[in-house]
Amino acid sequence: MPSPLRNGDAAQPRLPSHAVPPRLHHHYPPFHTTVSEHKIRRLNLLVLLLRLAAFCFSLAAAVFTAANSNSSRSSTSSWLNFDSFRRLVFATNAIVAIYSLLEMCASIREILHGTTLLPEPMQLWFDFAHDQLFAYLALAAGAAGATAARGLSGCSAEKPAASFCVQAYISVALGLAGFGFLALSALVSGFRVASYVLTGSRFPLY
Amino acid sequence: MPSPLRNGDAAQPRLPSHAVPPRLHHHYPPFHTTVSEHKIRRLNLLVLLLRLAAFCFSLAAAVFTAANSNSSRSSTSSWLNFDSFRRLVFATNAIVAIYSLLEMCASIREILHGTTLLPEPMQLWFDFAHDQLFAYLALAAGAAGATAARGLSGCSAEKPAASFCVQAYISVALGLAGFGFLALSALVSGFRVASYVLTGSRFPLY
Incomplete structure (x- = not known):
């Protein structure tokens, strides 16, 4: 991701020297004008909802995987496989859930107080980069x-699958749903970054 | 991805009714002014290079996987596993390579003739959506x-891995390198879309 980052960073110091047209906001201090405040609030609510959904699904996936552990010690080798599968899915979904929770807190704070935790451009870049990163991680x-669950012993297609297999499939599916919402929020926060870099406001379409 | 799409589409018809500031280009016919033509050309070259790299890596991964087939029929069950692994990696990388090749052709055509194949906004959305989609697919x-290769019989960590395992790992790594370049080009084309939606030009930072 280095080139767009450098792009944006190089552009921001240059912008104030331009004759800024009246439709664009001033670049730094006035956080947002009252005209666009309503739209920014709605965009923030959308991001908050997407993050809430991602949090719920990845938390559910992590809990489901953790709860799946004690019912499946059929043989030693299957247990070893199962354990590495469980570690992978649990750890990733726990990380994604914690990240979503923290971002939700930051989002709620921003909706209530109207200011971001970090300075605004840093916060926008932080959000976008981490959304994208954690979406890739979750995927x-x-x-x-999914591949590991298919290869677990006892999960073959011939006989009806054991209950721990079904639970494993469900937890993978929950994690993938969490990925979907995270990818959507990466799209929205990517749009916010680009609009901030290009126009100096997060939501200039009004 | 529906919400940002709808955002952009709703915004475009509204823009011309605004008093467009002189810094922003006209919205439709003048494809790009001579001032920004140089920068757009450089951005197009960057996208072309990223696509070329993605094409090379995914083609190499597909060829490597295909060439790996005939040397590894050790037992029937391992062969079955190996076959499904091979199908997965080969098919995905072939799809990504074909997509990158087509996009490279479109890119070269645009650099030479200065016009896009589809109408410009459609082309930008098409590029971004497919870059993002195929990046997720490749990842x-x-x-x-990688998980399947680790589970192939004969690829255990104790004894030195068989040569077909090493080839499998290499082809997975090549495919992941292709994913990296595709993700970078998705970032660039996402920036192009956002800048087109927001300002009516693909590269307003000059």
């Missing part, structure tokens, strides 16, 4: 987890 | 392929 864990 | 295939 990779989901794909790897 | 998922890479993660699933």
Whole structure:
């Protein structure tokens, strides 16, 4: 991701020297004008909802995987496989859930107080980069987890699958749903960053 | 991805009714002014390079996986596993390579002739959506392929791994490198879309 980051950073010091047209906001201090405040609030609510959904699904996936552990010690080798599968899915979804929770707190704080935790451009870049990163992480864990679950002994297609297999499939699916919401919020926060870099406001379409 | 799409689409018809400031280009016909033409050309070259790299890596991964097939029929069950692994990695990387090749052709055509194949906004949205989609696809295939390769019989950590295992690991790694370049080009084309939606030009920072 280095080139767009550098792009944006290089552009921001240059912008104030331009004759800024009246439609664009001033670049730094006035946080947002009252005209666009309503739209920014709605965008923030959308991001908050997406993060809430991502949090719920990844928390559910982590809990489901953790609860799956004690019912499946059929043989030693299957247990070893199962354990590495469980570690992978649990750890990733726990990380994603914690990240979503922290971002939700930051989002709620911003909606209530109207200011961001970090300075605004840093906060926007932070949100976008981490959304994208954790979305990739969740997808990779989901794909790897699905493959690993398929390879668990006792989960073959011939006989009806054991209950721990069904639970494993469900937890992978929950994790992938969490990935979906995280990817959507990465899209929204990417749009916010680009609009901040390009126009100096987070939501200039009004 | 529906909400940002709808955002952009709703915004475009509204923009011309505004008093467009002189810094922003006209919205539709003048494709780009001569001032920004140089920068757009450089951005297009960057996208072309990223796509070329993604094409090379995913083609190499597909060829490597295909060439890996005939040397590894050790037992029937391992062959079955190996076959499904091979199908997965080969198919995904072939799809990504074909997509990158087509996009490279479109990119070269645009650099030479200065016009896009589809109408410009459609082309930008098409590029971004497909870059993002195929990046997710390549990542998922890479993660699933890595897990599957680890589970192939004969690829255990105790004894030195068989040569077909090493080849499998290499092809997965090549596919993941292709994913990296595709993700970078998704970032660049996402920036292009956002800048087109927000300002009516693809590269307003000059």
